[in-house]
Amino acid sequence: MTEQYEPETVEQEAREYWATNRSFEVEEETGREKFYCLTMFPYPSGQLHMGHVRVFTINDVIARYQRMQGKHVLQPMGWDAFGMPAENAAIQRGVPPAKWTYQNIDYMRGQLQRLGYGYDWTREVTTCRPEYYRWEQWLFTKLFEKRLVYRKNSIVNWDPVDQTVLANEQVIDGRGWRSDALVERREIPQWFMKITAYADELLDNLDHMDGWPERVKTMQRNWIGRSEGIELSFDVAGESEPLSVFTTRPDTLMGVTYMAVAAEHPLAQKAAAGDTRLAAFLEDCKKTQAAEASMETMEKKGMPLGIDAIHPISGDKVPLWVANFVLMGYGTGAVMAVPGHDQRDWEFARKHGLPVRQVIEPLDGSEFDVSTGPLVDYGTVVNSGELDGLDFQQAFDAIAARCEAEGRGRRSVHYRLRDWGVSRQRYWGAPIPIIYCDDCGAVPVPAHDLPVILPEDVEFSGVGSPLKNMPEFYETTCPKCAAKAVRETDTFDTFVESSWYFSRYTCPDSAHAMLDEREAYWMPVDQYTGGIEHAILHLLYARFFQKLMRDFGLSSVDEPFTNLLTQGMVLKDGAKMSKAKGNTVDPQQLIDGYGADTVRLFMMFAAPPEQALEWSDDGVQGAFRFLKRFWHAVQTHAADGKGSWPDPQSLTDTQKDMRRKTHQTIAKVSDDIGRRYTFNTAIAAVMELLNALHRFDDTSQGGRAVAREALEVAVLLLAPIVPHICHRLWQVLGHNTVPVDQRWPVADSSAMIQDVIEIVVQVNGKLRGRISVAADADKELISTLALEDENVRRFIADKPIRKTIVLPERRLVNVVV
């Protein structure tokens, strides 16, 4: 009788070994190749969900595989600990956010340990601790000095009942998600980080980031939204100031038939002063702009301002309109309208009876009628005087040169990307280290006064930020003039913490600097794994911070994440698992029932990592069943005694076949895990190996040696995925070492050589027969044998053979008749 597979004891034993031996704690070792393997750190919401288990397992498999490759692997873990759920819990349950957060962290840390992830817990980072956030406060004050942060008024969603600012997602049908109060748009001063100063580098580097998925790069490119054009000014009759517009299509300049400005534009505001209908229209625009979702389909509304601009080339009068499709926040808040060659301008012109002029014709010279719709594509300039006949680029250059010469415009680049507003009118976040003095204005907190500590013992009423009711927090003195002053009570957006935590893992205990020399050893992150939902914001902000830290001399790394893997969602019944849908599966119950290895195995086997994973209770059963068979196979083999290592010289053909399968599996699994990240096919390959071994059933001395090799290989190949069971089975096979310290097996090419190969024979591309030939048979012999096959001959019959394609390396012959 062999021992039963009892995951609980097996897993506990492995965990204790790793903990006692500090298996995953690493120090810098200059000269040794490092591998920094990281997942996006979790928010400590209370307990792990399946999405966590999936992403952490993927990363752990990669980390353990790289370790067995001989790399010096760092895999840390930490907590994105600031955020709104802690405040909600405080309001609902009366627990202070800090306490709630730390309790959750303790529980979830235990869950992560139970899952067997190989983390270096000595490097744990918790972002709500002052020793962490003090450094982003410090960096902020440095950015202040370099004018990379600034304060300006901007509009927020204000909940008048809860006295708080709401994120867009918290506004439901124009009402606060909790208070149900009508949300107001308020303009309040907020701090911004100048990410736009790095827009070009953030965009250009993407071209060289080969380790990132194409779709993430595309999303970032679109988000940054660089467009090249010309900023030029139109004189306005009766105004001293000209009207400046940005256009990417200066080649259509002679097609301008009107101009349009945003409702908030000064010219519109001015014109509305003496016109109540216009004023009412502007008010209307402001309201409707809140509902941004329907922008695209929104009717093109507008009113004439009764003012004319002067066309800079023709000198014609061009009427000025206010239009709801012009955005104050992009470009100059005003556009030159070319209805003949722009969709929106065309629709607007149609609606309001404005003229449409054609100034571009298709490149092939074909007829185009702009009265039926705009010609938006690039073409040849027509009806434009001396510009006629030019293509897009020539016309662009000609207009740019002329505007620059006349001092009425210049080439310019605009971005869709906006500066990053980091102020949050929230309690549970890192305080923004600024002091407001009546005389000195906004003054950064000096380095020796940092950190500005967030008080953790607070009363939560649910209305407004508690900091605003804490004079002991906000009453202070000006660092410059020592006069009475008040502290900023806003806190940082939590994306600030997650923008640099990956660097802090390299030196989490550094008390005298944000980062120290250890950063240079570990950074950049070699493998970063996380959800696609962070494709834009987190990954863009983190890249931005990396450049800031580089430019402050804290790092020499340009890009923080060399390879990025974005894992798919975990679905059940075709929908994403979520509490709201009530279709969640609690990982803890599964771990308790089957053990961590079964959960890990199922997660990795059910789908490739980037794809959505459909949850299946039966699939979990199947994973458990496989582990039991695996356990049983090793135990029975070991129970029969130790046995020797195979001697290649004295093996029978079936033993050679078995041994070939073993080494083919090594090659396949190495490629699947190391290069392709297709863990599902890697597992399938090991399953095949064990199935083959089961059929092999050879108890001779040579047979046992071959079987033993196969089992040892299987244990090592599965060790990254199901580390606990492999830890034990490695001992069962008689080793006094442990898999985490073993080197990854290497496929023996001599074992993979085949004396006889099977070749498939096709007739006209359809499979008609198989032949066995010596591996070194020449094409002629293969061809002859193929044509002798009975079934092949039946299909050739008396038809003449036109061609015979013989591909020994593909193991294929195709006879064309």
Next chain:
RNA sequence: GCCGGGAUGGCGGAACUGGUAGACGCGCCGGACUCAAAAUCCGGUGGGGUUAAACCCGUGCGAGUUCGAUUCUCGCUCCCGGCACCA
């Protein structure tokens, strides 16, 4: 609307460079063990066809390139994700 990804058995998925479609797992069917059930083990499992084979059909739809197409090209349909009045 634009950009990106996808569609393969009853289900999850495999086929990596154009070369044996459906690996591996789940489910299902049959059998063994059992008083019985569970667990476990053995066999089968794309559709049609055959005693068995041969064979025919088959990778969303329609064309094309090729000796050969799930894979490449063109045109559609549907699904998923992102962006969306960006001048």
